[in-house]
Amino acid sequence: MSIDLDTARRVAHLARIAVPEEDLPALADEFNAILGFIEQLQEVDVEGVEPMTGVTPMRLKRREDVVTDGGMPDKVLANAPDAREGFFAVPKVVE
C-alpha cells in the first residue's frame, strides 16, 4: 500500500489540518514509512481472534441517569477564544 499525493491531501482534510500543497510529498513519504512499518501486522495469523475492546476485564459501572454537575456557564466559557452572551462564537455555519 502506497500513499500518493491525493490520499495525503484527502487524509489531511479529513483530519481538518491545513497542509500546504508543497508539503504534501514529504508528508506522503512519512506516511509510507510508517505504513511500511505497520504492514508487518499482515503476517500475524489472527483467524478467530477477537479484537480487544478493553484491556482489563471488568464490567463498566453504571450510575443513576441524573444530572450530577453543571450550572456553571461562566466556567465553561472561561477559556473560549471567543465567547459572547453566554455562547461560544464561531464563524457563520448556515447560509
Place this chain on the structure above:
Amino acid sequence: MTDLNALTIADARDALRKGDVTSVELTEACLKAADGAKALNAFVHPTHDLALEQAKAADARIKDGEAPAMCGVPLGIKDLFCTRHVPSQAASGILEGFKPEYESTVTRQLFESGAVMLGKLNMDEFAMGSSNETSVYGDVVNPWKVDDAQRTPGGSSGGSAAAVAADLCLAATGTDTGGSIRQPAAFTGTVGLKPTYGRCSRWGIVAFASSLDQAGPMTKTVRDAAIMLQAMAGHDPKDSTSADIPVPDFESMLTGDIRGKTIGIPKEYHMEGMPAEIEALWTDGRKMLQDAGAKIVDISLPHTKYALPAYYVIAPAEASSNLARYDGVRFGHRAKLAQGDGITEMYEKTRAEGFGDEVKRRVMVGTYVLSAGFYDAYYNRARKVRTLIKKDFEDVFAQGVDAILTPATPSAAFPLGAMTDADPVQMYLNDVFTVTVNLAGLPGIAVPAGLDGQGLPLGLQLIGRPWEEGDLLNTAYALEQSAGFVSKPDKWW
C-alpha cells in the same frame, strides 16, 4: 546533611514528622534549585506562590499530627495534568493560555494528601515523543552529561525525569502510553512506575490514547514510588475505566525478600543490534535476582515483534479521535481568519498552527487507519494482535511467573538532535521494550541498574501481574538493593 532538595520522599516524610525540617524549607530549597536550573528547561510554569501556600498549610497539618506520607512533599507535575487555574498545555501551542477550571483526580488526590506543587513540567507535545524534542516549550536537557553533547532525558515525561534526576523536586508525576515514564526514568537514573491500566484515574489528564494512558510516579527510589503511588491510586467515579478495587499499603510490602519468586526472561527481547552493554546489564540483573533467591526461567512472548506496529496503529487512531476536540472553539488557540473563511477553514488553520509536526503526523496516520476501507485492515487487525500480545503475558503468568525482567531501553540517552534526520520509525523503536506492557495493561517499572562505558545511566524493567504493583515494587526493591545504583549527575547547569 543532604541538601533538602536532594532528599527522598521517605526521608523528607520522616524529617517532617520529627520536626527536623518544615515543608516551607523543603519547598524553598526546591524552588531555588529549579530557578537555578533554567538550562535544563524542565519547569515551564513555575507556581512559587501556590507552592509556598500549600507548604504552609502542610506544615500546619503536620504539626497537628496524623498527616499522610505525602504531606509537605514538593513535587513537579507534568504539563499533561490539568491543574486548576494553572496553565495546562500538554506542551502544545494549541492549548496556549488554557487554564482549567478543574483539577485532575490524580493531582487532587496528591494535594488532598498534602503534597506541594512546585510547577508544571515540560514534556513531549501531547505526550507524543521519546526525546522531549516535540515540545512547544523547546527541548528538555538531560542533567547527565559526559561530553560536549547535550542529551535527551527521554520522553514523553522528559521534564519530570530531568527534574527528579537533578534534584529540582523530590518526585514528579508522569504518564505512560508506550513507555513515557519508564524510558525517561532509564535515561536519567531514576525510578519510574507505570501502574496497571485502571489503577490511577485518567480524569483531568489530557488524553492521548485512552486505552493505553496511565499516570504514575517518577521518583528517586523504589520506596518513594510505593509511597507516591499510594496517594495517586484509587477508584474514581469520573473515570469509568478506573478500577473499583482496594489500594493496598504498597510501602509495607517492601520487604526485599523475593525468595521463591519466579522471574521470567523473555527470549524475544534479545534484539538484533542491541548494544553489548545492555545485554550485559540484563545478565547482571538476572544474576542479582537469582542471588536474592528468585528462580529464573526462560520464557517466550511470541508476539513481541508485533507490539510496536500494533501500537502505531492503535495509539494514533485513538489520538486522532481524542485530539478532534482541539477545534479553536472551546479552549486554547484559534487561528486568525481571512475574509470569507468559514468554520472548516477555522478548524484547518487552527489545527495547522496549533499542532506540532509529530502530533499532526500521528493524527493523520490515525485518521487514515480509521478511514473507510482501511479500518479492518489496520485498526481491527491491530486490536486482534493486541489480544494476542496480552495472551502471551497471561500464558506465562499462568505458568507461575511472578515478574518479567527486561532491559528498559535499547540504548542509553542519545544526544538531542541525533534523530532529526531519521525517519519517524527510528524514534519509535525507543519504546520497543516498554510498549508491550501498555498494550497488555500491565504494571511495569524501570529501575536504575548501572552506568554504561561513557558514564550514562542504564535501567532495567520489571513487568508484573495485573493489580500486583505491591509485589512488583518489592521485586524492584530487591533489584535496587542489589544494583546499589547511587550515581548522580555532576551539576553543570
